[in-house]
Amino acid sequence: MVRPGHWGVRARVERFSEPALLLLLRERPAHGYELLEALPPLTGEARVDMGNLYRVLRALEEDGLVTSRWEAGEPGPAKRTYELTTAGRRLLDEWAAALRRSRDHIDTFLDRFEGR
Amino acid sequence: MVRPGHWGVRARVERFSEPALLLLLRERPAHGYELLEALPPLTGEARVDMGNLYRVLRALEEDGLVTSRWEAGEPGPAKRTYELTTAGRRLLDEWAAALRRSRDHIDTFLDRFEGR
DNA sequence: TGCACCTATATGTAAAACACACATGAGATT
DNA sequence: AATCTCATGTGTGTTTTACATATAGGTGCA
Numbered sequence: 001m002v003r004p005g006h007w008g009v010r011a012r013v014e015r016f017s018e019p020a021l022l023l024l025l026r027e028r029p030a031h032g033y034e035l036l037e038a039l040p041p042l043t044g045e046a047r048v049d050m051g052n053l054y055r056v057l058r059a060l061e062e063d064g065l066v067t068s069r070w071e072a073g074e075p076g077p078a079k080r081t082y083e084l085t086t087a088g089r090r091l092l093d094e095w096a097a098a099l100r101r102s103r104d105h106i107d108t109f110l111d112r113f114e115g116r
Numbered sequence: 117m118v119r120p121g122h123w124g125v126r127a128r129v130e131r132f133s134e135p136a137l138l139l140l141l142r143e144r145p146a147h148g149y150e151l152l153e154a155l156p157p158l159t160g161e162a163r164v165d166m167g168n169l170y171r172v173l174r175a176l177e178e179d180g181l182v183t184s185r186w187e188a189g190e191p192g193p194a195k196r197t198y199e200l201t202t203a204g205r206r207l208l209d210e211w212a213a214a215l216r217r218s219r220d221h222i223d224t225f226l227d228r229f230e231g232r
Numbered sequence: 233t234g235c236a237c238c239t240a241t242a243t244g245t246a247a248a249a250c251a252c253a254c255a256t257g258a259g260a261t262t
Numbered sequence: 263a264a265t266c267t268c269a270t271g272t273g274t275g276t277t278t279t280a281c282a283t284a285t286a287g288g289t290g291c292a
Contacts, residue, residue: 009131009134009135009207009210009211009214010130010214010218011129011130011131011132011135011211011214011215011217011218012129012130012218013127013128013129013130013218013221013222014126014127014128014129014130014249014250014277014278014279015125015127015278015279016127016221018125019125019127019225020225023225023228023229031240031241032240032241032242033239033240033241034240036240042224042225042228043221043225044217044218044220044221044224049279049280049281050240050241050242051241051242051243051244051280051281051282051283052278052279052280054240054241054242054243055242055243058242075287075288076238076239076240076287076288076289077238077239077240077241077286077287077288078240078241078286078287079239079240079241080240080241091125092229094125095125095127096225096226096229098125098126098127099127099222099225099226100226101127101160102126102127102128102129102160102222103219103222103223103226104160105129105132105159105160106129106215106218106219106222107219108158108160109132109135109136109139109158109159109215110212110215110216110219112139112158113139113208113212130248130249130250130278130279131249131250147269147270148269148270148271149268149269149270150269152269165250165251165252166269166270166271167251167252167253167254167271167272167273168249168250168251170269170270170271170272171271171272174271191258191259191260192258192259192260192267192268192269193257193258193259193267193268193269193270194257194258194269194270195268195269195270196269196270
């Protein structure tokens, strides 16, 4: 469960980088590396694992939540640019609703913690 | 990562049952089964896995965050009653702080989602 | 030219967290 | 004696996250 002596608590939301990706892509199309750098201020995480980030993007694409194309004609390494689909937008809405519920549970907890 | 077609989102807080346990034990000593029934309204989860609950309790005890004793003299199956230690109380405070940060990140996300 | 560095995309695998299934036993009810 | 609830646990598989490494184009510079 937890290794002894390591009770560092972070209280993170599971798969929070996923809605964060969708929100960034709703604002504008972007490629993976760009998203990687834009995520931390949105999630509050110091950094997001790049390996898993690319895996999530491809999983999202498999299910038609985003589409991608290789960006041609630009200098530097090839970039795969992602764009949000309408299905992806719906999923983002679901995430927002789930996050509101989650925040309410945290508030319930904190109210009780503070003795109210 | 996620099995295809299953993008059910719940946005749960990781290990949320742990601070919930600590909070319940701050209010009064209790045994596992009792805690199991008291958790759902506090965490918002429909139910908590009992197997993991007992494991968490014993892990907490190993690290001196709770203490336990077998309840004697009562009818019914033997009960192991847990009590919070001062170290456990400190950990609960850390959890509360982490949960406040987490809630703030969610708010940041939702504000941006709603376009503010 | 050689090498360090940044951008960019990816795979492999281990660890942590969570879910599902089952075992054991006391006591009450039918 | 069979079944139900209370109560405590173990075993094990799945999902999620973390850490490590691979590949490759392009830039700066000694």
